[in-house]
Amino acid sequence: MKYYSTRHIAPIASLQEAVIKGLAPDKGLYMPEKINRLPADFFNKIGNLSLTDIAKIVAEKFFGEDIDKEKLNAIVIESLNFDIPLKKVEEGIYVLELFHGPTFAFKDVGARFMSRMLSYFVKEQHHENLKVLVATSGDTGSAVANGFLGVEGIQVFILYPSGKVSEIQEAQFTTLGQNIVALEINGTFDDCQALVKSAFVDEELNKKMYLTSANSINIARFLPQSIYYFYAYSQLAKQQLEDNAVVAVPSGNLGNLAAGLFAKRMGLPIKRFIAANNRNDVFYQYLNSGNYNPRASIQTIANAMDVGNPSNFERILDLYNHSHKAIQNDISASTYTDEEIKNTIRIVYEKTGYLLDPHGACAYQALKDGKKTDETGVFLATAHPAKFKETVEKCIGQDVEVPDRLSAFMQRKKQAFQLSNDYNAFKKTLFNLT
Ligand SMILES: *Cc1c(COP(=O)(O)O)cnc(C)c1O
Numbered sequence: 521m522k523y524y525s526t527r528h529i530a531p532i533a534s535l536q537e538a539v540i541k542g543l544a545p546d547k548g549l550y551m552p553e554k555i556n557r558l559p560a561d562f563f564n565k566i567g568n569l570s571l572t573d574i575a576k577i578v579a580e581k582f583f584g585e586d587i588d589k590e591k592l593n594a595i596v597i598e599s600l601n602f603d604i605p606l607k608k609v610e611e612g613i614y615v616l617e618l619f620h621g622p623t624f625a626f627k628d629v630g631a632r633f634m635s636r637m638l639s640y641f642v643k644e645q646h647h648e649n650l651k652v653l654v655a656t657s658g659d660t661g662s663a664v665a666n667g668f669l670g671v672e673g674i675q676v677f678i679l680y681p682s683g684k685v686s687e688i689q690e691a692q693f694t695t696l697g698q699n700i701v702a703l704e705i706n707g708t709f710d711d712c713q714a715l716v717k718s719a720f721v722d723e724e725l726n727k728k729m730y731l732t733s734a735n736s737i738n739i740a741r742f743l744p745q746s747i748y749y750f751y752a753y754s755q756l757a758k759q760q761l762e763d764n765a766v767v768a769v770p771s772g773n774l775g776n777l778a779a780g781l782f783a784k785r786m787g788l789p790i791k792r793f794i795a796a797n798n799r800n801d802v803f804y805q806y807l808n809s810g811n812y813n814p815r816a817s818i819q820t821i822a823n824a825m826d827v828g829n830p831s832n833f834e835r836i837l838d839l840y841n842h843s844h845k846a847i848q849n850d851i852s853a854s855t856y857t858d859e860e861i862k863n864t865i866r867i868v869y870e871k872t873g874y875l876l877d878p879h880g881a882c883a884y885q886a887l888k889d890g891k892k893t894d895e896t897g898v899f900l901a902t903a904h905p906a907k908f909k910e911t912v913e914k915c916i917g918q919d920v921e922v923p924d925r926l927s928a929f930m931q932r933k934k935q936a937f938q939l940s941n942d943y944n945a946f947k948k949t950l951f952n953l954t
Pocket residue numbers: 625626627659660736770771772773774775776777824825879902903
């Protein structure tokens with residue numbers, strides 16, 4: 521499979537080039553030249569297939585031309601070694617829980633898949649000195665750190681703003697050791713991102729080491745997320761509920777939603793999608809007006825969706841040939857304030873006993889508000905409510921239990937290098953630690 525850039529200036533890339541580069545040299549996002557459809561027979565029997573069966577078939581459609589089948593199957597199995605249950609919340613509304621992985625957020629699958637694929641290329645190509653740089657405001661850092669932990673030949677640097685990520689998130693990427701280095705930056709998330717961007721264009725540094733990023737624009741992180749949608753559909757099909765299925769997606773950088781649109785393009789009979797935004801609602805505004813006006817992000821309680829200029833928007837435009845009308849046909853959107861999100865968490869808990877996290881709450885409400893009576897709705901729950909313990913406890917007026925596997929992170933010793941936001945100090949640290 522070859523990959524082109526959404527900006528059409530950079531040369532066509534192989535899978536390996538696209539994965540190692542991440543962003544195309546013209547700053548566009550890589551797209552596969554072909555989206556292979558799955559046969560009708562696959563959809564007829566999908567209700568009887570397991571998660572790994574489905575995942576292997578879908579991954580093969582994306583990456584099968586470029587990676588040896590057994591190796592690809594091994595990557596799939598290692599990335600999906602936990603449950604993704606579909607539960608009924610109320611009549612016509614189901615939740616697909618994507619948060620049972622190592623860091624209790626949905627980014628775990630993509631991060632792990634990408635780490636294993638990079639490691640495969642490192643071994644094949646004898647790449648040495650591969651460094652992954654990630655700026656994080658929380659969830660990306662924890663998923664990437666845990667996804668790459670112990671992967672041979674790859675060292676990972678996580679840059680995060682001091683005092684601006686939650687305790688649980690910080691513990692998830694500062695206590696690991698081995699090939700994971702946490703850099704605590706005295707500055708903002710934007711400072712962290714600026715440091716990473718400067719490093720990518722620093723010739724001296726790039727002569728000494730191979731630098732890559734691990735954010736959601738990377739196809740090895742982005743494409744595997746399509747598997748969720750096939751699996752949601754299979755779980756509905758198992759109960760003969762698959763007709764008129766609608767999926768609501770809590771959206772930030774739009775990677776998860778775009779992966780769902782890829783699944784639909786591969787033939788998955790999902791009728792339509794609903795994008796749930798918090799007050800960072802540039803995508804909602806675009807759907808309604810046709811105008812895309814990126815802006816600075818604002819802080820909300822669903823902070824993994826605090827994105828003012830969603831990077832995967834370019835992929836959605838490309839997939840629909842920039843037709844606003846065609847995009848509107850497949851996707852609608854809703855936007856919610858923090859107060860509305862908190863109300864949703866409280867009301868759903870009181871009425872059904874189901875505990876939402878702030879991100880899942882946006883998607884639930886978007887589904888509730890947008891679903892028609894003849895449709896079956898699934899919303900994606902992207903984080904465990906205990907990751908947002910304080911917020912959620914205030915909404916329901918009760919303690920929230922933290923799973924052992926999550927509290928275990930808090931008991932470990934923090935190891936982080938404190939740095940200012942000065943580029944030269946950061947560069948020196950990179951040299952010293954590698
Ligand atoms: C990253 C994240 C999102 C947003 O996903 P995108 O693919 O960036 O749209 C939603 N919820 C949680 C918990 C996340 O970590």
